[in-house]
Amino acid sequence: MGARVIDKTVPDVAAAVAGIPDGATVMIGGFGRAGQPVELIDALIAQGARDLTVVNNNAGNGDTGLAALLAAGQVRKMICSFPRQSDSWVFDRLYRAGELELELVPQGNLAERIRAAGAGIGAFFTPTGFGTQLAEGKETRRIDGRDYVLEYPIRADVALIGARAADRWGNLVYRETARNFGPIMAAAAATTVVQVDEIVPLGSLDPEGVVTPGLYVDRVVAVGERAWLRDGEFVGGVDIEGRVLSEEGA
Amino acid sequence: MGARVIDKTVPDVAAAVAGIPDGATVMIGGFGRAGQPVELIDALIAQGARDLTVVNNNAGNGDTGLAALLAAGQVRKMICSFPRQSDSWVFDRLYRAGELELELVPQGNLAERIRAAGAGIGAFFTPTGFGTQLAEGKETRRIDGRDYVLEYPIRADVALIGARAADRWGNLVYRETARNFGPIMAAAAATTVVQVDEIVPLGSLDPEGVVTPGLYVDRVVAVGERAWLRDGEFVGGVDIEGRVLSEEGA
Amino acid sequence: MTTRISRAQLAARVASDIPEGAVVNLGIGAPTLVADYLPEGLEIVLHTENGMLGMGPAPERGRIDPDLINAGKQPVTALAGAAFFHHADSFAMMRGGHLDVCVLGAFQVSAGGDLANWSTGEPGAIPAVGGAMDLAIGAKDVYVMTDLLTKGGEPKLVEACTYPLTGVGCVSRVYTDHGVFDVTPDGFRVRELFGDNTHAEIESLLGLKLEA
Amino acid sequence: MTTRISRAQLAARVASDIPEGAVVNLGIGAPTLVADYLPEGLEIVLHTENGMLGMGPAPERGRIDPDLINAGKQPVTALAGAAFFHHADSFAMMRGGHLDVCVLGAFQVSAGGDLANWSTGEPGAIPAVGGAMDLAIGAKDVYVMTDLLTKGGEPKLVEACTYPLTGVGCVSRVYTDHGVFDVTPDGFRVRELFGDNTHAEIESLLGLKLEA
Numbered sequence: 001m002g003a004r005v006i007d008k009t010v011p012d013v014a015a016a017v018a019g020i021p022d023g024a025t026v027m028i029g030g031f032g033r034a035g036q037p038v039e040l041i042d043a044l045i046a047q048g049a050r051d052l053t054v055v056n057n058n059a060g061n062g063d064t065g066l067a068a069l070l071a072a073g074q075v076r077k078m079i080c081s082f083p084r085q086s087d088s089w090v091f092d093r094l095y096r097a098g099e100l101e102l103e104l105v106p107q108g109n110l111a112e113r114i115r116a117a118g119a120g121i122g123a124f125f126t127p128t129g130f131g132t133q134l135a136e137g138k139e140t141r142r143i144d145g146r147d148y149v150l151e152y153p154i155r156a157d158v159a160l161i162g163a164r165a166a167d168r169w170g171n172l173v174y175r176e177t178a179r180n181f182g183p184i185m186a187a188a189a190a191t192t193v194v195q196v197d198e199i200v201p202l203g204s205l206d207p208e209g210v211v212t213p214g215l216y217v218d219r220v221v222a223v224g225e226r227a228w229l230r231d232g233e234f235v236g237g238v239d240i241e242g243r244v245l246s247e248e249g250a
Numbered sequence: 251m252g253a254r255v256i257d258k259t260v261p262d263v264a265a266a267v268a269g270i271p272d273g274a275t276v277m278i279g280g281f282g283r284a285g286q287p288v289e290l291i292d293a294l295i296a297q298g299a300r301d302l303t304v305v306n307n308n309a310g311n312g313d314t315g316l317a318a319l320l321a322a323g324q325v326r327k328m329i330c331s332f333p334r335q336s337d338s339w340v341f342d343r344l345y346r347a348g349e350l351e352l353e354l355v356p357q358g359n360l361a362e363r364i365r366a367a368g369a370g371i372g373a374f375f376t377p378t379g380f381g382t383q384l385a386e387g388k389e390t391r392r393i394d395g396r397d398y399v400l401e402y403p404i405r406a407d408v409a410l411i412g413a414r415a416a417d418r419w420g421n422l423v424y425r426e427t428a429r430n431f432g433p434i435m436a437a438a439a440a441t442t443v444v445q446v447d448e449i450v451p452l453g454s455l456d457p458e459g460v461v462t463p464g465l466y467v468d469r470v471v472a473v474g475e476r477a478w479l480r481d482g483e484f485v486g487g488v489d490i491e492g493r494v495l496s497e498e499g500a
Numbered sequence: 501m502t503t504r505i506s507r508a509q510l511a512a513r514v515a516s517d518i519p520e521g522a523v524v525n526l527g528i529g530a531p532t533l534v535a536d537y538l539p540e541g542l543e544i545v546l547h548t549e550n551g552m553l554g555m556g557p558a559p560e561r562g563r564i565d566p567d568l569i570n571a572g573k574q575p576v577t578a579l580a581g582a583a584f585f586h587h588a589d590s591f592a593m594m595r596g597g598h599l600d601v602c603v604l605g606a607f608q609v610s611a612g613g614d615l616a617n618w619s620t621g622e623p624g625a626i627p628a629v630g631g632a633m634d635l636a637i638g639a640k641d642v643y644v645m646t647d648l649l650t651k652g653g654e655p656k657l658v659e660a661c662t663y664p665l666t667g668v669g670c671v672s673r674v675y676t677d678h679g680v681f682d683v684t685p686d687g688f689r690v691r692e693l694f695g696d697n698t699h700a701e702i703e704s705l706l707g708l709k710l711e712a
Numbered sequence: 713m714t715t716r717i718s719r720a721q722l723a724a725r726v727a728s729d730i731p732e733g734a735v736v737n738l739g740i741g742a743p744t745l746v747a748d749y750l751p752e753g754l755e756i757v758l759h760t761e762n763g764m765l766g767m768g769p770a771p772e773r774g775r776i777d778p779d780l781i782n783a784g785k786q787p788v789t790a791l792a793g794a795a796f797f798h799h800a801d802s803f804a805m806m807r808g809g810h811l812d813v814c815v816l817g818a819f820q821v822s823a824g825g826d827l828a829n830w831s832t833g834e835p836g837a838i839p840a841v842g843g844a845m846d847l848a849i850g851a852k853d854v855y856v857m858t859d860l861l862t863k864g865g866e867p868k869l870v871e872a873c874t875y876p877l878t879g880v881g882c883v884s885r886v887y888t889d890h891g892v893f894d895v896t897p898d899g900f901r902v903r904e905l906f907g908d909n910t911h912a913e914i915e916s917l918l919g920l921k922l923e924a
Contacts, residue, residue, distance in 0.1 A: 006521045083838060107842050119362075125372035177764050180762055182798065202581045207552075207584050213585065283569075284568070335628075382633060425567045464793065490564055
């Protein structure tokens with residue numbers, strides 16, 4: 001009994017990623033630094049689940065975040081659209097060594113396949129990729145004079161995403177282009193784990209502006225405000241990776 | 251030259267529906283009174299286009315709105331999910347007289363087929379309707395142990411929708427459950443016409459909260475505030491059809 | 501005579517099985533009664549397929565908001581924690597299996613879990629389906645709430661539906677005025693019989709073998 | 713020697729063809745230069761596929777916002793009238809044909825409008841496609857911006873692509889350092905040649921017949 005029976009908040013990132021099993025398919029949100037669930041990825045490294053299939057737009061940058069997860073040897077396969085970047089040396093090394101499988105998916109098909117999983121669509125015909133290597137071996141069909149490739153949903157056991165704020169029902173709002181994969185991954189995973197800057201009281205999010213309704217969310221953890229924000233307002237003073245530029249600190 | 255080169259606002263509802271040709275497929279938004287573009291439907295009746303195919307969730311209620319368009323003999327075919335209602339006498343009469351074709355579509359398939367049209371999806375496999383009369387003659391497939399029916403996009407020449415506010419780029423915000431079919435119909439039509447309570451200055455809609463981005467919108471007309479609102483705030487005093495309850499008037 | 505509970509008692513019986521925190525769609529018509537009997541103090545999130553989660557009870561007269569309605573086009577309210585979304589997103593929630601429970605009416609339910617509730621198949625009748633087929637496949641558990649027999653005394657739990665289907669193998673449980681039945685791989689299984697109704701009596705009314 | 717215009721001149725030439733009110737995606741890399749040459753005072757709406765319409769120029773140092781980036785992961789700003797959306801919605805805009813113009817780079821473009829710009833097909837190379845294939849089919853007009861020849865002097869306008877394809881029959885126009893070419897049902901047609909370049913010279917450089 002009582003007035004707070006739905007409470008998806010968990011006390012810390014360790015609780016947020018608890019129970020992710022070896023062999024799980026894990027979607028990780030974010031595009032660049034925007035929306036990247038940095039603290040949850042670090043917690044997954046500490047948690048230690050292995051043999052993972054990871055779905056992300058890229059395959060890690062530098063030596064932190066997803067790259068660190070790869071370097072820790074926890075990932076068996078990447079499903080992504082753009083693994084090769086100037087600073088993707090961790091992925092590059094593992095891939096060349098044959099220690100990492102890769103499924104390369106055009107970015108819009110990746111997004112739509114994730115969306116299909118959440119929306120209960122069994123498969124769909126997309127024009128993207130028709131006639132290319134990435135459609136080799138796939139079923140095609142001409143519909144109304146246009147050529148399409150049949151693509152299937154990508155589902156996950158767990159999604160790790162970042163958002164700006166949540167309430168205890170798990171309703172989420174994002175910030176600017178940090179929204180990217182969050183809403184569709186939240187819907188495509190059996191268990192959705194979200195890190196947010198802050199947890200706000202139920203009723204304080206405008207119901208017109210809730211982007212991910214709480215039914216898609218299982219666990220929410222507050223990790224504190226990002227360095228470029230103060231009380232939800234942009235204050236700047238960082239580089240594109242979010243590193244503080246001046247001596248003021250975060 | 252100048253600072254106002256994108257301006258999708260039109261002066262009145264006649265200009266908003268100008269040029270809709272005979273034989274057009276017209277999507278009409280709304281679910282009940284919520285989001286129903288009443289003034290645009292009236293303008294379409296005055297405009298007189300005939301032989302229309304209309305896409306709506308229902309097939310008209312009472313003697314106003316879509317029912318009046320049907321009564322005017324302008325509609326050849328309805329694509330909808332729920333034509334028969336206690337007050338659908340106009341549709342009932344025309345349908346029984348063989349003067350109106352009907353394509354009956356389960357509501358969620360209707361929504362997804364409209365969404366597919368806007369999203370460039372050629373066809374999709376949906377579980378809804380499998381094994382029922384409404385899937386007779388349609389291609390089916392078992393995928394991962396579940397049965398699906400192949401459904402195709404529903405496109406339109408014109409969409410008539412209602413929203414709460416727009417800016418001159420055509421960015422839209424809705425109100426509560428009046429959102430319903432608006433965003434997906436806006437994306438599925440070659441020309442999207444929107445009636446709004448008010449047109450607000452560019453930059454005054456929160457970019458996080460824009461539900462229909464302006465690229466989906468072609469014409470916007472302000473029709474004044476609905477009777478149950480005052481300066482955008484709910485004041486009540488109406489019945490479910492929006493008719494004023496007291497003598498105060500709108 | 502067998503024991504029959506009232507429509508209100510049946511709604512209360514369904515409500516008592518809905519766990520706290522569940523996301524629930526009550527369709528239109530009789531199942532919407534269930535909302536009135538949900539346990540107080542428990543948070544249960546109601547979905548209405550026209551585009552809302554966190555639906556609250558009807559407003560007072562004078563506070564009716566035509567923009568804020570349920571799937572039956574009746575005025576409702578929004579609770580703290582509510583969210584609005586468009587029709588494609590709303591039906592994606594259902595089709596994608598994100599609702600915990602959906603409660604529907606029925607003309608017939610078959611032993612295999614087929615549901616018939618949208619059309620009597622009468623020639624000349626104007627068809628209308630709405631969200632019935634989406635709801636039928638749109639929740640982890642699909643509960644049916646119905647009388648055991650039609651007014652004419654015909655069984656509504658049947659070996660195979662004779663009315664046009666709404667969905668195939670989709671029903672998980674049937675709440676009737678005589679008792680509650682689970683749909684299992686072996687057919688209907690008695691979960692609960694009201695009053696002093698006996699297994700044999702219900703089998704006899706239905707002309708159907710029921711698992712114990 | 714033929715006349716060649718600079719990369720900046722080429723970006724300006726592309727920009728001059730973009731009509732007021734157009735919704736435009738400039739991909740990543742060289743085509744993003746076009747933004748710097750869009751006519752002043754004209755409103756042109758830039759789309760970035762990571763989830764924004766109404767993208768503005770880069771911010772000053774100190775005002776970089778890591779949450780506000782373009783498809784190349786560079787910091788940008790949001791203009792009045794901007795809107796944010798998720799990845800599926802963003803690529804639906806492209807796939808659904810709602811963008812007016814998309815500008816892309818190329819390794820090769822064929823006379824039939826095929827585009828190759830994502831992979832050199834070298835064995836052992838790590839593949840990466842990103843949004844290239846979506847962009848290729850994702851606008852009413854797909855413009856390619858490229859040199860006419862590779863650094864090694866090989867034609868980039870070809871009868872048939874030898875590099876792996878990005879899209880089939882998708883390119884409408886090619887802006888090169890030597891001239892502008894439309895893709896027509898009859899193959900490339902010369903739209904404009906820069907300086908005193910002649911039809912015959914360009915045909916000779918390409919080893920390809922061009923429509924006049």
